[in-house]
Amino acid sequence: MGLPDGEVHIATAVDIHLNPQSTEFFDGEKNEKVSNGGDENIGKVDLDDCDNRDGGSDEIDKREIDVDGEEEKEEALDDGEGLRSNGNGGDVEQTRVFPPNPQLPRPEAPPGVLIPNTEEAEKTELTPSIKRSNSTPETVYDAVHIPAIGKFFREKSNSLSAAFTRRLSLLTENDDDVVSEKQKSSNVTEFNLSGLKVTVKLKNENDESEQYKGRITFFSRSNCRDSTAVRSFFRDRKLRYVEINIDVYPTREEELIERSGSNAVPQIFFNEKLFGGLVALNSLRNCGLLDARMKELLCRKCPDDAPAPPVYGFDDPEDEKTDEMVAAVRVLRQRLPIQDRLMKMKIVKNCFSSSEMVEVLIQQFDCGRKKAVEMGKLLARRHFIHHVFGENEFEDGNHFYRFLEHEPFIPRCYNFRGTTNDLEPKSASAISLKLTKIMSAILESYASEDGCHLDYLGISNSEEFRRYVNLLQELQRVDISTLSVSERLAFFLNLHNAMVIHAVIRIGHPGSAVIDRRSFNSDFIYIIGGFPYSLTTIVNGILRNNRRPPYSFTKPFGSGDKRLELAFPQVNPLIHFGICNGSKSSPPVRFFTPQGIESELRFSAREFLQKDGIQVDLAKRTVHLTRIFKWYSVDFGQEKEILKWIIGYLDATKAGLLSHLLGDGGAVHIVYQNYDWSLNC
Numbered sequence: 001m002g003l004p005d006g007e008v009h010i011a012t013a014v015d016i017h018l019n020p021q022s023t024e025f026f027d028g029e030k031n032e033k034v035s036n037g038g039d040e041n042i043g044k045v046d047l048d049d050c051d052n053r054d055g056g057s058d059e060i061d062k063r064e065i066d067v068d069g070e071e072e073k074e075e076a077l078d079d080g081e082g083l084r085s086n087g088n089g090g091d092v093e094q095t096r097v098f099p100p101n102p103q104l105p106r107p108e109a110p111p112g113v114l115i116p117n118t119e120e121a122e123k124t125e126l127t128p129s130i131k132r133s134n135s136t137p138e139t140v141y142d143a144v145h146i147p148a149i150g151k152f153f154r155e156k157s158n159s160l161s162a163a164f165t166r167r168l169s170l171l172t173e174n175d176d177d178v179v180s181e182k183q184k185s186s187n188v189t190e191f192n193l194s195g196l197k198v199t200v201k202l203k204n205e206n207d208e209s210e211q212y213k214g215r216i217t218f219f220s221r222s223n224c225r226d227s228t229a230v231r232s233f234f235r236d237r238k239l240r241y242v243e244i245n246i247d248v249y250p251t252r253e254e255e256l257i258e259r260s261g262s263n264a265v266p267q268i269f270f271n272e273k274l275f276g277g278l279v280a281l282n283s284l285r286n287c288g289l290l291d292a293r294m295k296e297l298l299c300r301k302c303p304d305d306a307p308a309p310p311v312y313g314f315d316d317p318e319d320e321k322t323d324e325m326v327a328a329v330r331v332l333r334q335r336l337p338i339q340d341r342l343m344k345m346k347i348v349k350n351c352f353s354s355s356e357m358v359e360v361l362i363q364q365f366d367c368g369r370k371k372a373v374e375m376g377k378l379l380a381r382r383h384f385i386h387h388v389f390g391e392n393e394f395e396d397g398n399h400f401y402r403f404l405e406h407e408p409f410i411p412r413c414y415n416f417r418g419t420t421n422d423l424e425p426k427s428a429s430a431i432s433l434k435l436t437k438i439m440s441a442i443l444e445s446y447a448s449e450d451g452c453h454l455d456y457l458g459i460s461n462s463e464e465f466r467r468y469v470n471l472l473q474e475l476q477r478v479d480i481s482t483l484s485v486s487e488r489l490a491f492f493l494n495l496h497n498a499m500v501i502h503a504v505i506r507i508g509h510p511g512s513a514v515i516d517r518r519s520f521n522s523d524f525i526y527i528i529g530g531f532p533y534s535l536t537t538i539v540n541g542i543l544r545n546n547r548r549p550p551y552s553f554t555k556p557f558g559s560g561d562k563r564l565e566l567a568f569p570q571v572n573p574l575i576h577f578g579i580c581n582g583s584k585s586s587p588p589v590r591f592f593t594p595q596g597i598e599s600e601l602r603f604s605a606r607e608f609l610q611k612d613g614i615q616v617d618l619a620k621r622t623v624h625l626t627r628i629f630k631w632y633s634v635d636f637g638q639e640k641e642i643l644k645w646i647i648g649y650l651d652a653t654k655a656g657l658l659s660h661l662l663g664d665g666g667a668v669h670i671v672y673q674n675y676d677w678s679l680n681c
Contacts, residue, residue, distance in 0.1 A: 214298035216241040217307045218268040222440035226278045227266045242309040247437035270297035272306040321424045350406035354399040383477040383530030409532040415472035432491040451588030460505045475528045487594040496538045500582045512677035550631040574601035585676040606649045616657040622669045
């Protein structure tokens with residue numbers, strides 16, 4: 001039903017009596033209570049009943065209405081019927097605000113709005129009226145305190161800033177404390193930046209090397225006790241020095257003779273001044289004049305006429321001759337038809353027939369067939385060519401051969417650089433001696449005193465190691481059969497230990513996995529005397545007389561293998577204490593001399609067994625042994641024989657305990673210790 005002209009009807013959402021026990025509300029139009037018939041929406045007015053029938057909309061206000069845009073509100077006169085005057089003689093319906101029942105739950109504030117929780121705020125109306133759009137209905141929850149929102153964000157911002165500042169100050173204090181503690185306990189200061197770590201090492205006032213501007217240089221030799229004593233003295237005093245090993249750099253021996261008058265080592269130089277040897281060093285140290293003498297000679301920078309430190313470069317020139325058969329080899333490489341052939345149900349790659357080779361030699365060198373066959377045999381003995389199946393040295397006819405560089409094992413050889421070494425082979429003893437000197441120099445410079453820890457990174461970057469790698473080229477066609485028994489034993493022991501160091505640098509340490517260790521021992525290969533040698537080939541094939549490796553069912557060499565000629569007829573159990581496999585539980589790395597190989601091996605066994613190789617528990621009648629005795633029990637014998645053999649390499653205390661256990665006739669239990677396969681670095 002429409003409203004009369006001239007009348008304005010105002011309905012408010014709060015013009016109701018809220019009672020949680022009743023479903024009645026006050027109708028502003030009829031001025032009477034009306035029941036809603038049990039509707040669940042208690043305390044609400046259906047706005048559809050208040051729509052303007054003429055298509056207009058009535059403005060809804062909670063508390064007051066501004067008339068004609070006036071800012072000041074006229075006080076309404078209550079006539080007892082809920083009406084007031086509008087100042088123009090008309091009556092306007094008065095709007096009363098009824099607060100909600102205090103027993104009802106308080107409405108929750110919108111997120112982020114701070115509602116004062118005081119009694120005065122509840123009694124006093126703090127929020128001004130907010131003009132709403134006609135499309136947004138108002139409810140009792142729409143009273144929002146705008147200044148409170150700004151105050152809320154200001155307080156939160158201030159509290160967040162304060163917390164952030166306090167946290168930064170705490171972190172700064174903690175970092176300062178940590179840095180101060182580090183500075184007290186160490187001379188290293190660390191600055192941790194975002195994505196970057198800077199380490200600054202402070203100068204130590206007690207570091208004597210910082211007090212001298214000059215350079216200390218001394219000449220030495222490998223396996224020289226006096227040189228070792230001088231080296232240890234400089235290391236203990238933390239003095240920086242330059243060592244020139246004339247076994248590694250043989251041309252520097254002439255310089256030593258020119259400067260000192262002899263080739264005796266060690267000879268110490270402070271800058272360009274000759275100080276003397278170990279005797280002069282001990283004399284000045286004992287009388288307390290060494291520091292004054294060093295300050296006097298090292299107070300200035302090193303001049304140019306002082307002994308120069310070794311630098312990276314080519315090896316020292318020696319008497320190297322090209323092999324006399326190289327000319328024939330070069331012709332054969334160019335003219336022979338090298339191709340794959342089918343023989344014995346196998347495809348043999350990169351081979352040629354002996355008859356073709358003989359024809360080429362006859363045409364090129366204008367010789368008879370017998371002379372050409374003799375040349376072919378000489379090429380085979382010098383390992384330029386090999387029979388594809390190793391059946392013969394060289395024969396004329398329908399036999400097939402291949403060049404050394406075409407052998408299938410060549411890609412796995414780490415001492416082969418694309419071409420065969422065509423220089424005349426040197427004697428095996430000379431190569432073995434040079435190898436021992438270079439590796440001993442590496443051990444003295446980059447290993448701990450007991451030889452149990454190696455600096456593999458330092459070794460890989462050293463000039464000594466580069467010269468060792470170059471020396472390996474000379475092993476390709478060397479004749480090892482010329483070595484004596486002791487020379488051959490020292491050669492293969494030293495070569496094995498050097499190969500382990502080389503393998504760790506090139507392919508990494510295998511760790512504790514059985515498969516990785518087996519691959520490590522069998523895949524790292526040197527070509528020596530025309531044949532491939534791996535770590536397991538040297539240990540089990542040569543040193544152990546072609547015996548099966550641990551946890552293996554096959555022998556390294558077959559029945560017709562040429563390398564069997566170099567195998568030792570009898571196994572010396574002491575070899576297991578001279579072999580280092582790069583792990584912490586293995587014997588320390590050593591390099592042996594042919595003259596003292598037996599005594600050096602006995603010393604290695606005694607040192608290893610007295611340290612960690614055996615433990616005797618007399619109360620439990622138990623002997624703890626290294627697993628080396630279990631893996632190679634065939635070489636040592638039965639368990640009781642092993643214990644009797646060990647007694648000869650123990651000190652008096654352990655030997656007495658072990659003899660007591662074996663002599664009383666009781667049972668002795670043997671327990672094998674766990675093996676630490678981690679890298680000995």
